[in-house]
Amino acid sequence: MGESDSPVLSQQKATLSMTVPDSNRTSCAITTDYPPGDVAIWIFILAELSVFALLFVVYAFTRHYNLELFDLHQQQLDSRSGLINTLTLITSSYFVVRAVAAIQYGNARLCSRWLWGAIALGLLFLLVKGVEYQHHFSLGIGLSTNLFYTFYISLTFFHFMHVIMGMVILTVVALKAGRGGYCATEHTGVETAASYWHMVDLVWLILFPLVYVMR
Amino acid sequence: MQKGDHELLLTSTITWLLLLALTLVTYAAAQLGVEGKWLILGVLAIALIKGKLIIDRFMGLRWVGSFWRPMLDLYLFTVGGLIATAFLLP
Amino acid sequence: MQYQSQMVAKPYFIAAIGLFVAQILFGLIMGLQYVMGDFLFPEIPFNVARMVHTNLLIVWLLFGFMGASYYLVPEESETELHSPKLALALFWIFLVAGALTIVGYLAVPYATLAKITGNDLLPTMGREFLEQPTITKIGIVIVALGFLFNIAMTVLKGRKTTVNLVLLIGLTGLAVLFLFSFYNPDNLVLDKMFWWWVVHLWVEGVWELILGSILAFVLIKTTGVDREVIEKWLYVIIAMTLITGIIGTGHHYYWIGTPEYWQLLGSVFSAMEPIPFFMMTVFAFNMINRRRREHPNKVAVLWAMGTAVMAFLGAGVWGFIHTLSPVNFYTHGSQITAAHGHMAFYGAYVMIVLTIISYAMPMMRGRAAANSNKSQVMEMWSFWLMTVSMVFITLFLTAAGILQVYLQRMGGDAALSFMVAQEKIALFYWLREGAGVVFLIGLIVYIASFFVGGKERAETA
Numbered sequence: 001m002g003e004s005d006s007p008v009l010s011q012q013k014a015t016l017s018m019t020v021p022d023s024n025r026t027s028c029a030i031t032t033d034y035p036p037g038d039v040a041i042w043i044f045i046l047a048e049l050s051v052f053a054l055l056f057v058v059y060a061f062t063r064h065y066n067l068e069l070f071d072l073h074q075q076q077l078d079s080r081s082g083l084i085n086t087l088t089l090i091t092s093s094y095f096v097v098r099a100v101a102a103i104q105y106g107n108a109r110l111c112s113r114w115l116w117g118a119i120a121l122g123l124l125f126l127l128v129k130g131v132e133y134q135h136h137f138s139l140g141i142g143l144s145t146n147l148f149y150t151f152y153i154s155l156t157f158f159h160f161m162h163v164i165m166g167m168v169i170l171t172v173v174a175l176k177a178g179r180g181g182y183c184a185t186e187h188t189g190v191e192t193a194a195s196y197w198h199m200v201d202l203v204w205l206i207l208f209p210l211v212y213v214m215r
Numbered sequence: 216m217q218k219g220d221h222e223l224l225l226t227s228t229i230t231w232l233l234l235l236a237l238t239l240v241t242y243a244a245a246q247l248g249v250e251g252k253w254l255i256l257g258v259l260a261i262a263l264i265k266g267k268l269i270i271d272r273f274m275g276l277r278w279v280g281s282f283w284r285p286m287l288d289l290y291l292f293t294v295g296g297l298i299a300t301a302f303l304l305p
Numbered sequence: 306m307q308y309q310s311q312m313v314a315k316p317y318f319i320a321a322i323g324l325f326v327a328q329i330l331f332g333l334i335m336g337l338q339y340v341m342g343d344f345l346f347p348e349i350p351f352n353v354a355r356m357v358h359t360n361l362l363i364v365w366l367l368f369g370f371m372g373a374s375y376y377l378v379p380e381e382s383e384t385e386l387h388s389p390k391l392a393l394a395l396f397w398i399f400l401v402a403g404a405l406t407i408v409g410y411l412a413v414p415y416a417t418l419a420k421i422t423g424n425d426l427l428p429t430m431g432r433e434f435l436e437q438p439t440i441t442k443i444g445i446v447i448v449a450l451g452f453l454f455n456i457a458m459t460v461l462k463g464r465k466t467t468v469n470l471v472l473l474i475g476l477t478g479l480a481v482l483f484l485f486s487f488y489n490p491d492n493l494v495l496d497k498m499f500w501w502w503v504v505h506l507w508v509e510g511v512w513e514l515i516l517g518s519i520l521a522f523v524l525i526k527t528t529g530v531d532r533e534v535i536e537k538w539l540y541v542i543i544a545m546t547l548i549t550g551i552i553g554t555g556h557h558y559y560w561i562g563t564p565e566y567w568q569l570l571g572s573v574f575s576a577m578e579p580i581p582f583f584m585m586t587v588f589a590f591n592m593i594n595r596r597r598r599e600h601p602n603k604v605a606v607l608w609a610m611g612t613a614v615m616a617f618l619g620a621g622v623w624g625f626i627h628t629l630s631p632v633n634f635y636t637h638g639s640q641i642t643a644a645h646g647h648m649a650f651y652g653a654y655v656m657i658v659l660t661i662i663s664y665a666m667p668m669m670r671g672r673a674a675a676n677s678n679k680s681q682v683m684e685m686w687s688f689w690l691m692t693v694s695m696v697f698i699t700l701f702l703t704a705a706g707i708l709q710v711y712l713q714r715m716g717g718d719a720a721l722s723f724m725v726a727q728e729k730i731a732l733f734y735w736l737r738e739g740a741g742v743v744f745l746i747g748l749i750v751y752i753a754s755f756f757v758g759g760k761e762r763a764e765t766a
């Protein structure tokens with residue numbers, strides 16, 4: 001069997017061992033080489049983060065060459081909805097942290113309750129964002145309006161789709177948790193979903209100041 | 216149950232409150248009319264700190280030694296650096 | 306081979322290889338016409354040869370995908386194919402329809418073919434890759450429906466696996482997207498826009514799912530690595546494929562009259578399309594490094610590794626170099642496009658079909674798990690001959706493309722006209738033709754490898 005020292009590959013070896021329930025996983029206060037959840041989701045997270053990074057950086061440089069346009073239209077955004085949505089996502093992320101903690105105690109019902117709370121907040125996010133979109137569209141604003149809106153809509157909508165995707169994953173896990181599908185020693189699924197949801201949050205925490213605030 | 220679990224809950228709750236507070240600071244700065252370089256740098260710095268909190272405390276990478284945490288730190292650093300560059304270009 | 310009905314894959318594979326040979330012959334004819342304009346004129350004009358070359362490519366790849374499905378779906382489902390008879394009937398329908406179409410291309414002028422086949426009633430002809438007469442297209446749809454039905458019934462009655470699920474989604478997507486070839490609006494912008502829904506969303510969308518699932522199947526079989534691990538990878542790869550590939554269609558919407566925002570969306574999302582191809586490379590090598598057994602069919606493993614590498618190079622790297630809109634502004638429709646098209650099609654889809662053929666054929670021919678050493682060594686030779694010559698075709702075309710762009714599009718007032726520029730780069734076209742001949746030799750060696758060492762056995766089975 002060919003061995004390799006590359007970190008990606010050795011991480012991948014971890015995947016193999018993680019398909020077997022591993023009783024050491026509940027003790028968190030020690031340094032490990034493995035991130036919480038399935039390593040596959042981390043590879044996915046890294047890939048997704050790269051797409052967002054590219055969008056952010058292209059946004060920043062395009063703005064530099066279209067300062068007036070960006071400043072003007074940025075001011076027309078409703079930064080209060082942006083604020084509400086940031087608080088919502090952060091809180092939702094926190095709920096997910098609590099859900100993971102709950103299942104680590106072996107409390108599956110509590111875990112699923114926290115998860116449903118997180119999903120509800122996700123819904124709130126979609127609602128607020130939806131109202132914002134509704135407002136833009138009613139003014140006839142669209143992808144083609146100008147370069148700023150091309151970016152604003154693309155970026156936020158791509159993120160919007162990720163919120164939906166994250167909610168789907170959370171729902172699957174919440175249902176399984178409700179059925180007692182996880183326990184204190186075997187709950188990789190919960191951690192996997194949690195990691196993805198935190199990523200959605202992380203991206204928004206950069207997106208919000210970048211698009212709504214910084215000028 | 217592990218010895219550190221209560222502390223864990225406490226840190227995550229504090230982290231959550233910290234994130235909320237930092238968000239409000241960002242928002243207030245903009246509302247109070249802070250502008251230009253200071254707003255940009257300050258807000259960006261706050262965003263990166265928040266990102267770091269999420270990565271370490273929420274994602275739980277604080278305990279993850281090799282590869283993944285450095286990877287995400289590098290991510291924040293690169294994205295933050297490039298955004299700062301673009302905003303500070305003359 | 307575990308199920309008798311898997312045998313229906315065999316005629317599909319044989320037809321695929323036969324059409325592959327014809328495709329390459331027409332490629333060589335065109336390659337010569339590039340430098341000797343009147344070669345075979347007026348018998349086979351360039352535009353006809355081009356149509357035959359590309360359509361044969363698509364058709365034999367489809368034969369390959371169908372054969373692959375008939376082979377792997379029963380094995381994954383752990384049940385016999387729903388109807389081997391239907392599969393065989395569809396094979397002959399598809400083969401005859403395909404052959405008639407090619408004969409039509411060669412025998413009569415394209416306009417006449419359009420008239421004979423009643424293109425006026427439902428005009429769908431005349432667009433690259435979709436040149437088939439409308440009745441052929443309808444035939445393709447019927448074959449595809451029957452095929453999907455057969456596969457879906459098999460999947461439904463048997464064990465459900467991720468490989469099967471992904472394959473089925475990919476095949477369904479292939480069929481559904483093909484329906485856009487019937488939509489032929491008068492508005493040229495819309496026409497082009499939807500044309501890419503077939504062409505781009507095939508090769509950079511649903512076909513990648515097919516590619517991923519066939520690759521996963523072969524790796525599961527040859528490495529013995531846990532299915533769960535391989536399936537996880539498959540999920541990540543296809544999710545990334547769809548996230549980047551769907552909006553990535555925008556890299557064809559820069560200059561055709563579609564809205565300007567595609568400059569941004571197309572550039573950003575397609576720039577990320579190499580990621581799933583890269584993951585596929587890491588995935589394949591990782592699995593092979595962790596293999597738990599030495600499969601006797603070494604050459605199938607070689608093809609699998611080759612696919613992973615060449616798909617990344619051809620699609621990922623050669624796609625990336627011209628995908629950003631400021632670059633594509635200069636390179637659009639140049640020889641750089643052709644370089645990319647060749648290596649991507651070869652590296653991803655030709656090689657994955659050859660991989661599954663290489664894996665499955667020995668068993669279907671009753672040679673245990675693998676061909677004899679002699680035959681495998683010969684097949685490895687053909688692997689290297691074809692792959693290396695394709696690398697050279699790509700490099701020569703890239704060189705030609707860079708010069709073409711430089712001479713013809715960047716010189717300002719001093720820019721050369723198309724034909725003058727072509728003359729200056731003729732050397733590279735000669736070199737490409739040379740590499741093409743080597744490719745054909747490789748293909749002949751490949752076919753020959755089926756006929757050697759039949760009596761000897763592979764060391765282990």
Ligand code: HEM
Nearest residue numbers: 508556575578620624625627628637638642646649650653
């Ligand atoms: C296996 C996957 C792929 C195959 C088989 C493939 C094949 C092709 C072919 C045949 C064309 C020429 C189409 C025509 O105009 O007739 C083309 C064009 C193009 N491909 Fe791909 N491709 C693949 C993946 C990619 C990827 C991943 C990228 C980007 C990273 C990419 C970027 C492009 C671009 C930008 C063009 C347009 C070139 C132009 O403007 O002339 N391709 N591709």
Ligand code: HEM
Nearest residue numbers: 329332333335336642643646647650651655737738741744
């Ligand atoms: C498996 C091998 C091959 C594959 C997958 C393949 C694929 C393709 C594809 C996709 C196109 C359309 C390209 C575009 O629209 O930009 C094409 C065109 C062409 N191919 Fe191939 N081909 C192969 C082998 C060859 C060989 C061996 C030759 C000749 C040496 C050749 C010569 C040509 C020529 C001359 C064109 C027309 C390019 C043009 O329109 O300017 N091909 N081929």
Ligand SMILES: [Fe+2]
Nearest residue numbers: 505509554556
């Ligand atoms: Fe494309």
